[in-house]
Each structure stands twice: as structure tokens, then as C-alpha cells.
Amino acid sequence: MIGLRVLAALAVLVPSISAVALTAERGALAGETGHAQSNASPPPQGGVNLVPLSEDDETSSKQSGCMFLFSVSPKDFVQLIDGELMFRTLSGLHVCHIANADAFMDAREAAVCDGISLKLRRTGRITHHPASDSSTGPAQLSIGQGGVSRTLRGTWGVAC
Numbered sequence: 001m002i003g004l005r006v007l008a009a010l011a012v013l014v015p016s017i018s019a020v021a022l023t024a025e026r027g028a029l030a031g032e033t034g035h036a037q038s039n040a041s042p043p044p045q046g047g048v049n050l051v052p053l054s055e056d057d058e059t060s061s062k063q064s065g066c067m068f069l070f071s072v073s074p075k076d077f078v079q080l081i082d083g084e085l086m087f088r089t090l091s092g093l094h095v096c097h098i099a100n101a102d103a104f105m106d107a108r109e110a111a112v113c114d115g116i117s118l119k120l121r122r123t124g125r126i127t128h129h130p131a132s133d134s135s136t137g138p139a140q141l142s143i144g145q146g147g148v149s150r151t152l153r154g155t156w157g158v159a160c
Contacts, residue, residue: 047148048116050077050141051088061086061095065160068105070120070141072154078118078141080105085113105158107139117144120156134159 052075063081070078079086083101087094096113103109110119124138136157143150 047150048143048145049090050143051090052077053079053088057093066158068158070154070156072152077152085111115145
């Protein structure tokens with residue numbers, strides 16, 4: 001995916017990104033909040049399953065600026081560029097402009113797109129990479145709709 005290529009390229013410049021990428025590869029999908037679930041299990045009634053973004057999805061944005069990604073390595077699930085939030089569910093690609101992009105990336109507020117709520121929670125140390133103007137760290141992403149919430153465990157990253 002394009003996002004992981006960016007992180008891989010940064011890893012050459014900043015070796016500590018490699019450790020974060022390896023940690024992210026060990027991240028696991030979880031079903032309902034707090035309950036581990038295999039990828040093959042059906043979602044609970046009313047639950048939302050995120051599907052990895054395709055390379056075509058990630059390159060379709062016409063926005064420019066800093067790129068935020070949430071990944072469960074090696075797949076990217078959420079992309080945010082200049083307020084344009086993009087993610088895919090079983091029902092298709094969702095693209096919305098959100099006004100609270102900075103608060104979402106800083107894990108202070110949920111973002112809502114097409115009735116689906118996404119809330120980031122940072123779960124570990126943030127690693128800053130001044131040479132590449134980027135930061136990465138472990139996180140959980142809660143996806144909610146209709147009173148049912150699911151959680152993905154992975155890595156967030158932002159590069160400018």
C-alpha cells in the first residue's frame with residue numbers, strides 16, 4: 001500500500017521506524033471491543049467491519065498536505081489528508097470531509113463519516129522522526145455504528 005511504502009522509505013532514513021513497522025505487523029484485529037476474533041468470523045449484528053484500503057483508494061485523493069494513516073500492518077485502513085477522511089467497509093468506500101481533523105489525529109475527538117464513528121486511542125510511546133517530519137505510534141481505533149463498537153489494534157502514523 002502507498003502508506004506503508006512511505007513508512008518503508010522513511011525507515012531507510014530513520015531506522016527506528018523499522019521497529020515500529022515490525023511491531024505493527026504483530027498487531028491484531030479484534031472483534032467487539034475487548035474480544036479477540038479471527039478475520040473469518042462474521043460481524044455481530046449491526047457491527048461495522050473495516051476493509052483495508054486498496055492502492056487505488058489511497059491514490060484517489062486529490063488532497064495534498066500531511067498524510068495520516070491507521071494501519072494494521074501491512075494494510076492501511078484509514079487515511080486522512082487535509083480533512084479528507086477515507087476508509088472502506090463491506091458496503092464500500094467512504095470519503096468525507098471532516099472539520100475536526102486535527103482533534104481526530106490527536107486522539108481527542110471522534111470523527112463521524114456516513115454515520116460511522118471512528119475514535120483513535122494512542123496506546124504507547126510516540127516516536128518522532130524530525131528528519132522526515134513524521135511521527136508514529138501504537139494505537140487502537142474504535143469503529144461504532146448503531147450502538148455497536150469494534151476495535152482494531154495497530155499503528156498510526158503521520159508524515160508531512
